[in-house]
């Protein structure tokens with residue numbers, strides 16, 4: 024029905040497009056400041072050590088150095104879940120842990136100062152493997168934790184949170200299965216989302232308690248909330264977020280970079296800018312969680328999953344900010360994708376001496392799915408079942424339900440995604456290409472082609488809360504007041520679209536405030552594909568409220584008893600029963616404006632869905648894998664922004680998505696704890712020279728969300744692909760491949776062409 | 787020390803920069819990207835890796851694409867530099883067809899890689915006004931984009947070919 028709309032579903036140039044293509048966009052590091060100082064971090068060379076002594080005297084004497092902070096004089100700021108991570112600590116827990124921070128007049132003076140700080144360490148034994156970390160006698164990272172295990176409650180989710188999936192009777196489920204498969208499956212190559220713009224912040228602390236923060240971030244209100252928790256409620260925090268050069272979730276964890284700058288600003292009284300280098304971003308910022316399940320599944324001949332049982336180990340590195348939430352969401356997403364009555368999945372979150380894992384697109388569910396689907400595949404192989412049919416059958420259907428992240432049961436009120444899956448399969452040519460388990464689709468000389476399929480869905484499309492105001496000014500222009508950063512999805516432009524659509528005005532007349540917590544109300548920010556339902560939902564409600572208020576003013580002028588008798592377009596209001604009778608907005612809004620308010624409250628009864636089909640070619644001589652083709656299929660309810668949606672779906676390759684099964688991995692040296700590929704040359708990334716063909720199938724079945732019936736899907740495009748690649752590669756070479764990524768070494772080893780030990784990544 | 791000056795033409799404007807330390811001068815260790823961004827205030831050129839890997843800092847030097855983070859400014863004496871800020875018509879504000887095509891195709895998500903992408907594409911079109919798709923992909927293969935705007939970028943560049951100046 025897109026044709027009835029003026030803007031929804033239409034290609035509308037991004038309002039920030041001109042600035043982007045002319046270099047006018049001011050990212051964090053481009054903002055001008057007066058009296059700016061620069062900050063840098065001295066980092067630990069040891070994965071686990073206690074600082075015996077730290078001498079900053081020489082560094083302090085360097086001209087241009089303005090402040091040096093160590094664990095001895097740092098404010099008592101801590102965070103994490105539980106909040107046991109100090110901004111600077113006497114103990115360091117990974118290679119790259121902050122040891123001291125320096126503010127100086129230039130970045131190069133900072134660098135020189137770092138070299139002059141003398142630190143003596145007492146090196147402690149370190150542990151990098153999650154299973155070893157849980158053993159008795161393993162090095163312990165924190166006094167507060169036993170066995171390096173973190174509590175499982177996601178305290179931010181309210182009074183309850185999902186900490187496991189235990190329901191039904193798994194023994195009975197296994198007994199009724201026609202096939203049972205078990206084993207150990209991991210997705211533990213800890214790839215890095217690497218948004219192109221590194222994390223960074225400028226902070227100005229004005230004593231005693233006023234703090235202004237400019238930060239590259241995807242969230243405004245939530246970031247202010249986090250900093251207020253850290254600094255204390257008495258501190259007035261103002262957060263300003265401009266354009267963000269990518270995040271993929273990761274920059275939500277920017278508390279440390281902001282607190283370093285804040286501590287240095289507090290110490291100097293001047294604004295301080297601290298931006299990570301690319302190497303710091305890769306070695307000291309956010310990795311994907313490491314996942315391993317030791318699991319068992321039962322399946323019937325018709326593809327019904329009868330039971331899922333096992334342990335799920337989540338490796339979080341040296342601390343957790345949100346791993347408990349990822350666990351909770353991951354559990355719910357597993358129930359959405361696997362309609363089994365019987366579950367006994369017991370998670371654990373383990374700390375090790377490496378950089379921390381955290382928020383990345385796919386948020387727990389991608390990690391779990393990447394391990395679970397290979398396990399399910401073993402059962403499918405035993406029963407000779409087509410994985411497309413099994414995944415389709417097991418994805419949530421109307422009438423089903425699930426425990427979501429708050430451990431509450433929700434009855435699903437969304438659609439059956441089977442038609443979208445069928446359409447995707449048709450476009451991909453699945454029926455022709457699927458030849459059976461461990462059978463290639465085609466072989467040409469040393470090149471073997473295989474296909475695979477994966478799936479993901481998420482009930483966070485309606486997560487959390489948000490508010491917006493829509494102000495209609497007396498010049499007829501409209502201002503959306505909402506705390507929103509533009510981090511690449513085009514979300515800010517989409518708020519203009521929906522407001523223009525509701526109020527029937529030219530989109531040029533609509534603008535949105537900068538994301539500034541001094542101005543903008545509560546808004547959770549982009550997460551879990553909530554933008555389309557939640558963020559736009561609040562704007563729609565605010566625009567409707569503003570329109571109602573406008574009509575209340577206009578009604579007496581038009582002799583109407585009831586605002587419902589009116590309609591408007593292009594800043595003219597008329598009586599529906601007599602369109603000749605009209606007033607202009609200007610006349611109604613003489614020397615006044617109206618302000619509408621809209622709120623979105625969480626709704627966990629809907630889920631999105633993405634299925635990805637991949638075709639890979641494996642060279643059985645060299646072991647190299649090429650992704651030839653990807654078909655993503657989904658149903659978006661109603662497309663809001665066709666080009667923006669395409670961008671989100673093409674994003675399946677990047678930000679630790681499909682390529683985390685092809686070549687992306689973080690390589691940790693188990694003897695030193697160092698990350699060996701913490702730069703953009705050694706960390707492999709997709710280039711235009713090797714682009715697979717991508718086709719995106721997007722159906723539009725109206726969804727029970729808001730008046731435009733749309734549902735968000737952007738976040739999850741990275742999630743179905745990795746397990747699909749593993750499946751496709753296994754089929755191509757006729758041997759199971761169960762480790763990510765599918766490197767040439769792993770292929771050749773599976774083919775018996777090398778005996779050498781697998782170099783591997785994380786372990 | 788002998789007084790020394792660097793002459794740079796950036797976006798048709800001539801700059802005479804003194805070599806030395808301090809505000810407005812060119813330190814011998816300054817990279818071209820540093821000079822453009824910090825000394826001349828042209829922040830359209832983006833830094834990501836600051837080490838020659840990502841193409842984000844691409845500018846044109848005498849019409850060819852170079853990585854401004856990998857050049858010392860003192861090596862660029864007498865060179866003609868074009869940055870992303872210099873592509874549009876300075877008088878009318880009219881965009882280069884390549885820039886317009888990027889807007890038309892929404893050939894960006896976060897937009898952080900976009901200046902580098904456009905400058906790499908511009909260098910290609912300077913040399914080869916009607917490239918094949920394969921040539922476009924090859925020319926842009928040094929440009930990192932984590933959002934995966936590549937498909938829309940290739941389309942935007944192809945659409946702008948022949949119309950390029």
Ligand code: FES
Nearest residue numbers: 834836840841855
């Ligand atoms: S910033 Fe110059 S190549 Fe990456």
Ligand code: FES
Nearest residue numbers: 895896899931933
């Ligand atoms: S559009 Fe975000 S890095 Fe390219």
